Amino acid sequence: MEGKEAMISLILSTATRYLLPLLLLFSIFVLLRGHNEPGGGFVGGLVASAALALYSIAYGVAAARRMLRIDPRALIGVGLLIAIGSGLLSMARGLPFLTGLWVERELPLLGKVGTPMLFDVGVFLVVIGVVLTIIFALSEE
Amino acid sequence: MDVVLAIAVGGLYAAGLYMMMRRSIVKLIIGLGLLSHASNLLIFTMGRLIRGRPPLIAPGAEALAEPYADPLPQALILTAIVIGFGVQAFAVVLIKRVYEIVGTDDLDQMKRTDEL
Amino acid sequence: MNLILGLVLTFLLAALAPRLHALLKETSGWVFAMWPLAWTIVIGSLAQQVIEGDSVYIRYPWMSQLGVNLSLYVDGLSLLFALLISGIGALVLIYSGSYLKRHRYLGRFYLFILLFMGSMLGLVLSGNLISMFVFWELTSLSSYFLIGFDHEREEARRAALQAMVVTGMGGLALLAGLLLLGQAGGTLEIAALLKQGETLRTSPHYLPALALIVIGAFTKSAQVPFHFWLPNAMEAPTPVSAYLHSATMVKAGIYLLARLSPVLGGTAAWQLMVAGGGLVTMVLGAIMALGPSDLKRILAYSTVSTLGTLTFLIGLGTPLAAKAAMALLLAHAMYKGALFLVAGAVDHEIGIRDVRRLGGLGQFMPVTATAAGMAALSMAGLPPSIGFISKELLYEAQLHALHSPTLLAGTGVLASGLLVAVAGIVGLRPFFGHPIHRKRHLHEPPLSLWLGPLLLGGAGIALAIVPEIAASPLISTAVSAVLGKPTVVELRLWHGPNPSLALSALTVIAGAGFYAAQPFLLDIAARAHLKEWMARWGPQRGYERMLQGLNALATAQTRLLQSGFLRFYLMIIVLTTIALVGSTIIIPEPLSRWLSRIVDARPYELIIVVLMGVATLMAVLTSSRLAAVAALGIVGYGVALLYMLFGAPDLAMTQFAVETLTVILLVLVVYRLPRFTRLSGRSARLRDTALALAAGGMMTALMLMVLSAPLKSRLAPFFAANSLTLAKGRNVVNVILVDFRALDTLGEITVLAVAAIGVYALLKLRTE
Amino acid sequence: MRSLLLVLPLLIPLSTAVLGLLIRRKPHLQRVLATAGAGLLLTSGLGLLVSVQQGGIHTVQIGAWPAPFGITLAADLFSAIMVVLTGLIGLAVVLYSLGSIDPQRERFGYYPLVHILLLGVCGAFLTGDIFNLYVWFEVMLISSFVLMALGGERAQLEGAIKYVTLNLMSSALFLVAVGVLYGIAGTLNMADLSKTLRSTPHPDLAMAPAMLLLIAFGIKAAIFPLFFWLPASYHTPPVAVSALFAGLLTKVGVYAMIRVFTLLFNPQAHGIDLIILVASGLTMITGVLGAVAQNEFRRILSFHIISQIGYMIMGLGLFTPISLAGSIFYIAHHIIVKTNLFLISGLVFRLQGSYHLKDLGGLYRKHPGLAALFLTPALSLAGIPPLSGFWAKLILVKAGLEVQQYLIVAVSLIVSFLTLFSMLKIWNEAFWKSAPEEHLTSLPQGNRLALLLPVLGLATITVWISLVPETLFSLSEQAAQQLVDPTEYIRRTLGD
Structure with missing residues (x-):
């Protein structure tokens, strides 16, 4: 029995090692394409946190926290800060809060870049922070 | 189809409310879940149903072509789902703690704070 | 203006009184007395002007949008009251400093008594109904604190509460009445209202306003059946009883009735309520005064009787009655103030207030005895006292009343006769005869304790001997104000043999009879179980029952409503919703059209809905927690599929993801909780099913109602047209979320953040 | 400038909260930040109030999207008054918390949570969009x-x-109402909804969401028979939290009710005003009877919240300019007084270790200053003249008499008497009665200032309103005028 569990955990941890970067990359893809295709910060954030949650299952919460380096609660703060900041940029220009500002030229890979996308990044980070805070705390029970 | 959904929403409300009126906190949570599904589906139906025309502007087009599903209720529901998730997560953990502290899942045993 | 400043300064002085007292210590009573003395002088200096017929009227806006001003209106009536308040106030302050010497709360006592004095002055000087009401309530409040002065005794607290409850309820009636009056007259300014008695008496608001105001006045002035709080208020220190509960505050109701009599008076309703109520109180108060043996309670009941007489006279409303009322007011303030202070002095010196255990004190405290004797003379209505003059006037008014003068005079003689006996009991008996008390060191109280009674008692005689100096002019102007027309009153001690004099003689004889027969009468009362009967049926009992009833009602109601059962709360909310929302639902379409709209559904859509239905039923019926969670998840996925089918891929993705996460969370938590057990009975389940189905049905009906009308979205076309061009995004839903309505999303992620903080805190923070 | 003033009451608490989350390991800094944030919120609220009073209704279109397509923030006088009160209560509660909240709660995000609560409250007061609400x-x-x-x-x-x-439940009903409103009118901006609903070919349809909102806000406002959550819970958290809730939360429900039933729906249609009046009377009565039945300081106060919500919606039910002004005046008075009473109950708890009246006593003797501090809001709440509660009551009673609603006037007067009765019960037991045992301590020296300053400050404001009621009343009157005639609100929001 013990051997079987160790086997599963070995498979899981190996799989996770390869899956994690892929899933994180995918989450960023979902985030970025959201402005034009289904997706966006929220779903992207969920994908990323699923990946990290998987990691915590495979290696334990402590390891996941170490790997993440930043406390998920701080991630929430940072995400919120980015979201607010994206709205404040326009105020600096005398426009109302949360007015979209866009970089004129299209950038390679990203396409049109503007503050609404920055806002979505904030959403993305908040979602990761929130889901991980909850899952880590529950797993540590 | 909207009539079918109206009936389905009514059923979800009935089930949700019935579950909320039980004495078990677990049923209470499940009832809340059903209730939030019902509300979201209600708003979705209220925005009127359009089959298979998501509000995505086709490549090359400048604007959405008619007919399209109303994007606004979708955005509202999305917000509502996410808020609902946050609240639900909190509520779930709350009942867990309540159970741990009070030692029962029977809501009828939790009326000390109301008693004279 | 100076008067307003004076009022403000009085309150300021009250606020500072505890501190000042701490500085002044022993002399504080004398020093504080300077302030009312100054008031007396100021008011006195106004007297000349007012007596000449000029009333003083000052207006200072306070809440002018509502017609509330801090107005002052000084005419003869206000003048008489203000002089009594400030004059007696000075004496009482001197007295208190000594009476309560070294009491730990003497500083607070000054605070409340000065607060009271300011309020009482404000009340009688107010020229606006509402500002008068403000002061009216403040007198109740200060009375509350003074009755409960000795607050660690439960009786004192109970008496204070009782006084507050009775006068407070009356106060609210009064407020309503005053506002109605103001509405009928279009102004709250007294001066303006006084000019439109005719209009007001014919207004539809007249009767309710009158009734409400009379209730207010009757509670304050202790008219039967609201009188019971006054004897109980004797829990207050004696100077308070002398000042508030005989000379001034209880007369506020009298003042109010007199003040408004030109406006409200003269009608049959007025006479019935005011004169009738007063008459009953006059007689019953006098009878009840024979009962107790406590000096202060005897005095309190006799005060009730006199207040009844005053009310009766104002209710009668004739010029003769007004004269008698003002004279009696003056007389009563003098002699009753004096007698209370004497009672206090006696209590202070030997610690006894029971008349049965007092006697022969005159040889030890002659000055006090003299004061008591003079006051008793006035109370008994014997010459040469102002009490005699007022009683003669009372009889004259009664004999000249339009209706049943004989009966009225008869009751007058009865009540006055009883009061003669009472005067003997409280004013003479303790000082004459054999000393019952064998206490050593029995001696005259200090100056500050006898000065007040002596001056008041003496004034009762002096005012009668030379009425033209002060009494006549003061009463003339007061009567003019009450009658609303200039009137000259000349008080005389002797106006020859007339029916009134005969009645006076009769009164004295009756009084002597009552005095002698008192023990016998008490015996009869005891045999008739009068006390027990009163305890069972009296108004005091009514008050107690009211409080008990209130508490019982409150408890029962709270137990019923705030039962602690969450499902009961939910049920009520659901029922309310069904009732209110259900009432708005209209069915605009025939059934056949709905059927056709059901038919247009695709088979796979129906399959999803049916599956959702089955899962819902499973969630409800299963006895396994995990099955219920799984069923909830299936419903969620069904919803997501529906979103997918009807053009909402973003929603579908989000729903899938959130549902998965929720199920995981639920599983993590729920499997540690106990299994489902059937907790509620069959009937409860049936009831809840019915309720839930009704609510669900209503929601369906609501949706059908809305769906039957076409929707023309004002917003969707704008988003469709501008999402790409202005907001640079092809996914309109996403553009709405991060741009068009980004503020919603900002709120949404804040909610998420808080939820995470909450979960974390719930799991990690343990304070217990 | 104007658009900044409108956004600041959201940005200040949000930023304060977020920064607080980021520095949660530095408790000292947290406290400074929380206090500064609350102070700034109050300041910005006052700025907004002054600006609105001078320049009329302010609006800002978030994201520069024209109304009704984006979200509009709008501040009329009513909103501005409410934001000022939020700032005031926020500051008072944060100060009090400095002296009373345990370090553990502080570590777990107490101050950020308070500021997010303030954010939500301010957002509700300032938004012009029903879904955003x-x-x-x-x-x-x-x-x-x-x-x-x-x-x-x-x-x-x-x-x-x-x-x-x-x-x-309330949220679910609110959400449904929004969905139905969109299903009927196809818009979410409240000014636009107002216009659309007034010209809709199906006016009857709008009554369903009106009722849904009435119930949803009725639950939040704790009116009869939807108030059960309040007495079940308000006495359980730390007293600073109770005070914050007691002051602000139910009032957001009342605010929303007043906003919706002046702007969106005509309350005189479908007997809504009558429903509100009946609910108001029953709310007053059941609330005050609940208070009479209780024997615990905070629970008495909790039930009083309910009965006083009755007065606030009485003004809405009467629906005259003066009655609405009365509601606004009442709200302002009540927020200050009720928060203060809860804070004082906390001081009493600190001194005697209990909220139960039977365990309390002797405070009048040992702490006359505290007794005076209690009496000011307590008597004001009971409507003793000339305190602020008296004026609030007077306005409503007068308004009721003017439209001949004698029953509700009688109820309101009787209830005010019962309020006094139960306040005197607290006075009697906690202050006058001698202490059951000698356990009188004094307030901890270090925290004294933090604990007493907010209590003193709020009492001072109460006294000020009491002595100079005209200022607040004329403000309320102007605010009510804007509510009664929403054309200006609509014009400024939609910009045409």
Whole structure:
């Protein structure tokens, strides 16, 4: 029995090692394409946190926290800060809060870049922070 | 189809409310879940149903072509789902703690704070 | 203006009184007395002007949008009251400093008594109904604190509460009445209202306003059946009883009735309520005064009787009655103030207030005895006292009343006769005869304790001997104000043999009879179980029952409503919703059209809905927690599929993801909780099913109602047209979320953040 | 400038909260930040009020999207008054918390939660969009959930279950109402909804969402028969939290009710005004009877909140300019007084270690200053003249008499008497009665200032309103005028 569990955990941890970067990359893809295709910060954030949650299952919460380096609660703060900041940029220009500002030229890979996308990044980070805070705390029970 | 959904929403409300009126906190949570599904589906139906025309502007087009599903209720529901998730997560953990502290899942045993 | 400043300064002085007292210590009573003395002088200096017929009227806006001003209106009536308040106030302050010497709360006592004095002055000087009401309530409040002065005794607290409850309820009636009056007259300014008695008496608001105001006045002035709080208020220190509960505050109701009599008076309703109520109180108060043996309670009941007489006279409303009322007011303030202070002095010196255990004190405290004797003379209505003059006037008014003068005079003689006996009991008996008390060191109280009674008692005689100096002019102007027309009153001690004099003689004889027969009468009362009967049926009992009833009602109601059962709360909310929302639902379409709209559904859509239905039923019926969670998840996925089918891929993705996460969370938590057990009975389940189905049905009906009308979205076309061009995004839903309505999303992620903080805190923070 | 003034009451608490989350390991800095944030919020609110009073209704289109397509923030005088009150109560409660909240709660995000609550409240007052109002309600709600349960004591959790469940019912109904409104009118901007609903070919349809909102806001406002969550829970968290809730939360429900039933729906249609009046009377009575039945300081206060909500919606039910002004005056008076009473109950608890009247006593003797501090808001709440509560009551009674609604006037007067009665009960037991045992201590030296300053400050404001009621009343009157005639609000929001 013990051997079987160790086997599963070995498979899981190996799989996770390869899956994690892929899933994180995918989450960023979902985030970025959201402005034009289904997706966006929220779903992207969920994908990323699923990946990290998987990691915590495979290696334990402590390891996941170490790997993440930043406390998920701080991630929430940072995400919120980015979201607010994206709205404040326009105020600096005398426009109302949360007015979209866009970089004129299209950038390679990203396409049109503007503050609404920055806002979505904030959403993305908040979602990761929130889901991980909850899952880590529950797993540590 | 909207009539079918109206009936389905009514059923979800009935089930949700019935579950909320039980004495078990677990049923209470499940009832809340059903209730939030019902509300979201209600708003979705209220925005009127359009089959298979998501509000995505086709490549090359400048604007959405008619007919399209109303994007606004979708955005509202999305917000509502996410808020609902946050609240639900909190509520779930709350009942867990309540159970741990009070030692029962029977809501009828939790009326000390109301008693004279 | 100076008067307003004076009022403000009085309150300021009250606020500072505890501190000042701490500085002044022993002399504080004398020093504080300077302030009312100054008031007396100021008011006195106004007297000349007012007596000449000029009333003083000052207006200072306070809440002018509502017609509330801090107005002052000084005419003869206000003048008489203000002089009594400030004059007696000075004496009482001197007295208190000594009476309560070294009491730990003497500083607070000054605070409340000065607060009271300011309020009482404000009340009688107010020229606006509402500002008068403000002061009216403040007198109740200060009375509350003074009755409960000795607050660690439960009786004192109970008496204070009782006084507050009775006068407070009356106060609210009064407020309503005053506002109605103001509405009928279009102004709250007294001066303006006084000019439109005719209009007001014919207004539809007249009767309710009158009734409400009379209730207010009757509670304050202790008219039967609201009188019971006054004897109980004797829990207050004696100077308070002398000042508030005989000379001034209880007369506020009298003042109010007199003040408004030109406006409200003269009608049959007025006479019935005011004169009738007063008459009953006059007689019953006098009878009840024979009962107790406590000096202060005897005095309190006799005060009730006199207040009844005053009310009766104002209710009668004739010029003769007004004269008698003002004279009696003056007389009563003098002699009753004096007698209370004497009672206090006696209590202070030997610690006894029971008349049965007092006697022969005159040889030890002659000055006090003299004061008591003079006051008793006035109370008994014997010459040469102002009490005699007022009683003669009372009889004259009664004999000249339009209706049943004989009966009225008869009751007058009865009540006055009883009061003669009472005067003997409280004013003479303790000082004459054999000393019952064998206490050593029995001696005259200090100056500050006898000065007040002596001056008041003496004034009762002096005012009668030379009425033209002060009494006549003061009463003339007061009567003019009450009658609303200039009137000259000349008080005389002797106006020859007339029916009134005969009645006076009769009164004295009756009084002597009552005095002698008192023990016998008490015996009869005891045999008739009068006390027990009163305890069972009296108004005091009514008050107690009211409080008990209130508490019982409150408890029962709270137990019923705030039962602690969450499902009961939910049920009520659901029922309310069904009732209110259900009432708005209209069915605009025939059934056949709905059927056709059901038919247009695709088979796979129906399959999803049916599956959702089955899962819902499973969630409800299963006895396994995990099955219920799984069923909830299936419903969620069904919803997501529906979103997918009807053009909402973003929603579908989000729903899938959130549902998965929720199920995981639920599983993590729920499997540690106990299994489902059937907790509620069959009937409860049936009831809840019915309720839930009704609510669900209503929601369906609501949706059908809305769906039957076409929707023309004002917003969707704008988003469709501008999402790409202005907001640079092809996914309109996403553009709405991060741009068009980004503020919603900002709120949404804040909610998420808080939820995470909450979960974390719930799991990690343990304070217990 | 104007658009900045409108956004600041959201940005200040939000930024304060977020920064607070980021520096949660530095408790000292947290406290400074929380205090500064609350102070700034009050300042910005005052700025907004002055600006609105001078320049009329302010609006800003968030994201520069024209109304009704984006979200509009709008501040009329009513909103501005409410924001000022929010700032005031926020500051008072944060100050009090400095002296009373335990370090554990501080570590777990107490101050950020308070500021997010303030954010939700301000958002609700300032938004001109019905769905956005829902979102702010949720922000306020979730932070109140967490504050309610933070600490995890048994009573807190039991209270929280009911608080959470019943408030979620309210949210669900609110959400449904928004969905239905969109299904009828196809718009969410409240000014636009007002226009659309007034010209809709199906005016009857609008009554269903009107009723749904009445119930949803009725639950939040704790009116009869929807108030059960309040007495079940308000006495369970730390007193600073109770005070914050007592002052602000129910009033957001009242605000929303007044806003919706002046702007969106005509309350005189479909007998809504009558429903509101009946509810108001029953709310007053059941609330005050609840208070009479209680024997615990905070529970008495909790039930009084309910009965006084009755007065606030009485003004709405009467629906005259003066009655609405009365409601606004009442709200302002009540927020200050009720918060203060809760804070004072906390001081009493600190001194005697209990909220139960039977365990209390002797405070008048040992702490006359505290007694005076209690009497000011207590007598004001009971409507003793000339305190602020008297004026509030007077306005409403006068308004009621003017439209011949004698029954509700009688009820309001009787209830004010019962309020006095139960306030005197507290006075009698906690202050006059001698202490059951000698356990009188004094307030801890270090925290004295933090504990007393807010109490003193709020009492001073009460006294000021009492002596100079005209200022607040004329403000309320102007605010009511804007509510009665919403054309200006609509014009400024939609910009045409």
